[in-house]
Amino acid sequence: MPAARIPKTNAARLLEGLGIQFSLHHVEVDEEDLSAVSMARKLDAEPERVFKTLVARGDKNGVLMACIPAAAELDLKALAAASGNKHAEMVPLKEVRPLTGYIRGGCSPLAAKKAYPVLIDQSAATHERIYVSAGLRGVQIQLGPNDLLRATQGAYAPLTRSAD
16 A cells, blocks of 8 residues: 555654654454454564554553563563552453553554553564554554654563563
8 A cells, every 4th residue: 555545643643743753554454363463474574573562550550551572472470560560460452442542453552542651572672673553453653662662751671471
């Protein structure tokens, strides 16, 4: 799809306003498979460079967002520790849209309804460019991980379970 026809999202507008360089990428969406690994395949990108955004809630600090590689599993204990909470749990899917304005398969760490704390798995820093959702299913933003960090006022942290 030509770049001019990709819908501009609030996430893209936020990055433009901050003067951050990025590119938008559009792929066809399979409603039966909204996984980040499937998105990586469609983008012809390594799953380690495509980051999914998960919404969680800490017992002390409330709602937060975690960005982890497509094939990785979130370690809730690590997320809690990194966010200053004793424990954290995933937000039920039915609450994600009211909290963030985003739907499953299109949840972006950028330009949510409210500026929630964002933690990005430390592996992002090993890549020159990564992908995150632009806020619509099938639309991804490619940008430098440090630019994502700056745009979200986030932090890097170890957030995934080891494969052991």
